[in-house]
Amino acid sequence: MAAIISADNVAKIFRQRVRQPGVLGAFRDFVAPVSKPVKAVDGISFAIQPGEAVGYLGPNGAGKSTMIKMLTGILAPSSGTVTVLGRHPQQERVANAREIGAVFGQRTQLWWELPLSESFELHRRMYRVPEPVFQRNRADLIDMMELSSFIGRPVRHLSLGQRMRAEIAMALMHDPKILFLDEPTIGLDVVAKDVVRKFLTRINRERGTTIILTTHDLQDIEEICPRLIMVDEGKLLFDGSIADLRVTFGAKRRLTLEFAHDPGHVELADAEPLAGEGAVREFLLPDDNRSLVQLIGALPAGSDLRDVRLHEPGIEEIIRTHYQSKVPA
Numbered sequence: 570m571a572a573i574i575s576a577d578n579v580a581k582i583f584r585q586r587v588r589q590p591g592v593l594g595a596f597r598d599f600v601a602p603v604s605k606p607v608k609a610v611d612g613i614s615f616a617i618q619p620g621e622a623v624g625y626l627g628p629n630g631a632g633k634s635t636m637i638k639m640l641t642g643i644l645a646p647s648s649g650t651v652t653v654l655g656r657h658p659q660q661e662r663v664a665n666a667r668e669i670g671a672v673f674g675q676r677t678q679l680w681w682e683l684p685l686s687e688s689f690e691l692h693r694r695m696y697r698v699p700e701p702v703f704q705r706n707r708a709d710l711i712d713m714m715e716l717s718s719f720i721g722r723p724v725r726h727l728s729l730g731q732r733m734r735a736e737i738a739m740a741l742m743h744d745p746k747i748l749f750l751d752e753p754t755i756g757l758d759v760v761a762k763d764v765v766r767k768f769l770t771r772i773n774r775e776r777g778t779t780i781i782l783t784t785h786d787l788q789d790i791e792e793i794c795p796r797l798i799m800v801d802e803g804k805l806l807f808d809g810s811i812a813d814l815r816v817t818f819g820a821k822r823r824l825t826l827e828f829a830h831d832p833g834h835v836e837l838a839d840a841e842p843l844a845g846e847g848a849v850r851e852f853l854l855p856d857d858n859r860s861l862v863q864l865i866g867a868l869p870a871g872s873d874l875r876d877v878r879l880h881e882p883g884i885e886e887i888i889r890t891h892y893q894s895k896v897p898a
């Protein structure tokens with residue numbers, strides 16, 4: 570299947586002003602400003618298939634928003650190629666915009682002073698959405714995102730959670746094939762985050778809308794995105810599933826065995842013992858998908874096992890451990 574989105578060795582270099590110190594420096598800044606290049610995106614390649622949901626993550630300044638801006642046609646790459654639905658998004662910005670939806674968590678695309686229903690109507694006209702398609706989507710999205718109680722209210726009177734639900738609904742009004750979201754759950758409370766996550770999962774599964782989102786909230790990824798792309802300092806760090814992430818970053822599963830009484834020496838094939846005394850024993854499991862039954866089956870006959878607990882490191886724990894290992898002691 571042909572990729573719906575692809576990035577081929579993409580780089581984006583910005584020039585940033587360097588402030589010179591002191592009063593003389595301020596004068597020099599004015600007369601002969603000095604700037605230095607910043608590589609926000611540094612040789613990134615990936616391909617996304619139709620219907621995928623991909624989380625794009627990395628620490629502050631890693632180049633996430635810059636990549637989303639290149640994919641949505643707001644910025645052009647300095648080198649390399651981005652292709653979205655077979656087009657170069659910046660060169661064919663209008664055609665690209667008709668087939669994608671974009672939500673920027675920190676910036677509204679709704680008309681602040683107008684009732685929400687009128688923002689939807691303006692969107693219909695701008696995107697030339699056929700009336701029957703618009704009516705069907707409007708009804709479905711109002712229902713799914715529970716917008717009916719505030720559809721007539723000016724956008725500036727909406728809470729952040731209500732506004733975000735409305736932003737996402739509007740971005741989907743023209744049936745885009747791809748939905749880009751930059752920090753869609755930023756600032757939302759737990760309940761509002763849950764509504765947004767469930768909705769995005771549903772849109773991806775039921776409509777087959779391809780989703781690519783940036784986030785700092787790793788639970789967004791766990792709930793919405795089977796695949797994640799990690800970037801750091803503009804470079805690609807990882808591209809794969811959460812299970813692959815565990816293997817790549819060496820985050821092992823931890824197994825706790827609780828015996829009726831101290832079993833003496835216990836050995837589990839290839840597992841590393843962590844706590845070695847008493848009735849409770851802990852092991853780090855090898856980096857494979859060996860099942861619990863296989864592992865425990867290797868215990869000597871007569872082991873009086875009372876309880877077994879398996880701890881799978883979550884994505885947050887894996888990534889935190891990775892970044893902590895990079896920080897010099």
Ligand SMILES: Nc1ncnc2c1ncn2[C@@H]1O[C@H](COP(=O)(O)OP(=O)(O)OP(=O)(O)O)[C@@H](O)[C@H]1O
Nearest residue numbers: 583584585607609628629630631632633634635636
């Ligand atoms: N318009 C711009 N001009 C100059 N530098 C920029 C511009 N936009 C981004 N940058 C720089 O490029 C780098 C990447 O920025 P970007 O906003 O893409 O990161 P990010 O991963 O989205 O960060 P965050 O998680 O903080 O939103 C940063 O060093 C930023 O200062």
